[in-house]
Amino acid sequence: MFISREAKLLYSNSNNNINFEQFNFYNYSRDAIYDILSQYNINQNSEIIVPNYICNTVVDTINVFTNNVKFYTINEKLKFDLDEIKSILNENTKMIFFVDYFGVETSVNEKLIKFLKSKNILILKDSAHSFLTLMKNDFRTSYKYDFLVSSIYKAVPLYAGAVSLGNIRSRVNFINNNIIQKRKIINKMKQVFCFFGISIFNRDIEKLSIINDNYTFESGTNGYDEYKNKLSSIDFKNIIINRDQLSLDFYRYLEEYSIFTKDEIIKSSLQVFPIWCSSKANRDEILKIMKQECVDAFTWATFNKLSINEYLWSHIILLPLDKKVLTIMKEKIKNV
Numbered sequence: 001m002f003i004s005r006e007a008k009l010l011y012s013n014s015n016n017n018i019n020f021e022q023f024n025f026y027n028y029s030r031d032a033i034y035d036i037l038s039q040y041n042i043n044q045n046s047e048i049i050v051p052n053y054i055c056n057t058v059v060d061t062i063n064v065f066t067n068n069v070k071f072y073t074i075n076e077k078l079k080f081d082l083d084e085i086k087s088i089l090n091e092n093t094k095m096i097f098f099v100d101y102f103g104v105e106t107s108v109n110e111k112l113i114k115f116l117k118s119k120n121i122l123i124l125k126d127s128a129h130s131f132l133t134l135m136k137n138d139f140r141t142s143y144k145y146d147f148l149v150s151s152i153y154k155a156v157p158l159y160a161g162a163v164s165l166g167n168i169r170s171r172v173n174f175i176n177n178n179i180i181q182k183r184k185i186i187n188k189m190k191q192v193f194c195f196f197g198i199s200i201f202n203r204d205i206e207k208l209s210i211i212n213d214n215y216t217f218e219s220g221t222n223g224y225d226e227y228k229n230k231l232s233s234i235d236f237k238n239i240i241i242n243r244d245q246l247s248l249d250f251y252r253y254l255e256e257y258s259i260f261t262k263d264e265i266i267k268s269s270l271q272v273f274p275i276w277c278s279s280k281a282n283r284d285e286i287l288k289i290m291k292q293e294c295v296d297a298f299t300w301a302t303f304n305k306l307s308i309n310e311y312l313w314s315h316i317i318l319l320p321l322d323k324k325v326l327t328i329m330k331e332k333i334k335n336v
């Protein structure tokens with residue numbers, strides 16, 4: 001396999017010796033967020049601050065505890081404005097979410113952390129998209145917040161699984177077998193649809209060295225240890241190398257439209273490759289072609305009343321990191 005200079009550098013930095021004992025485990029990141037909100041007594045009097053480019057799952061989970069949610073702006077480069085954040089806090093603000101978009105870690109500087117701490121505002125780093133990036137950086141540089149949550153199943157096809165760091169107890173602390181079975185069935189159905197060419201889903205997105213299909217727990221058992229064993233056996237180095245190589249290939253071709261800089265891409269392990277489309281019509285045209293080609297390109301967050309940053313939603317498209325997608329971009333897409 002050809003590995004570029006940049007990818008080699010990443011390889012030498014990546015470490016597979018993560019000690020999973022330090023984590024709480026959950027089926028999904030939303031379970032972790034739920035536990036954090038309930039254990040820190042978030043209620044209708046508490047205000048929670050979140051970015052205005054966010055998936056409903058997060059807001060829905062917060063709404064179980066409080067409807068008092070305030071949004072701060074995310075710009076075209078998926079960054080926030082420090083002064084805006086400072087200006088919207090008040091005495092009821094109890095927690096703020098910072099989101100790592102699509103694998104790139106959102107940097108929250110020490111000054112802001114100190115400022116938020118001085119106001120007794122808890123910081124939750126939502127790293128749901130950046131599990132591979134955290135693995136690459138050993139979680140060390142990433143965990144300087146009150147809480148960090150990350151979804152494993154978004155990074156590797158394990159059907160379920162998320163972790164958290166911070167002073168919390170996991171209510172579940174196991175991976176529910178029923179959830180895994182359900183997702184397995186959905187995945188099989190996707191493959192069948194794909195086979196008949198009616199797919200709206202990606203096919204074989206990455207040749208990962210993981211086999212899910214013998215992955216069952218006896219029903220009713222606590223799958224926690226089995227899951228951790230499974231996780232320890234995954235060749236994360238290899239996955240990260242392939243991903244990072246592909247990300248750089250995408251960047252070379254799509255530099256002009258890339259939301260992230262080369263430097264950000266090199267420091268991260270992207271979940272998908274986000275590009276900026278000049279118009280909603282172009283975005284929709286790309287989505288249409290990808291769908292015809294059986295590729296699951298998508299917009300994020302799915303549009304509805306909660307994903308209120310319509311400007312970002314209508315210009316950003318997320319491309320799965322697959323060679324085939326790059327070929328389609330080169331051969332079939334006229335305008336981005």
Ligand SMILES: Cc1ncc(COP(=O)(O)O)c(C=O)c1O
Nearest residue numbers: 028029030055057126128151162
């Ligand atoms: C930024 C972000 N945070 C949290 C979540 C929730 O993750 P999970 O599906 O693991 O509950 C999602 C996705 O739904 C997300 O996009």
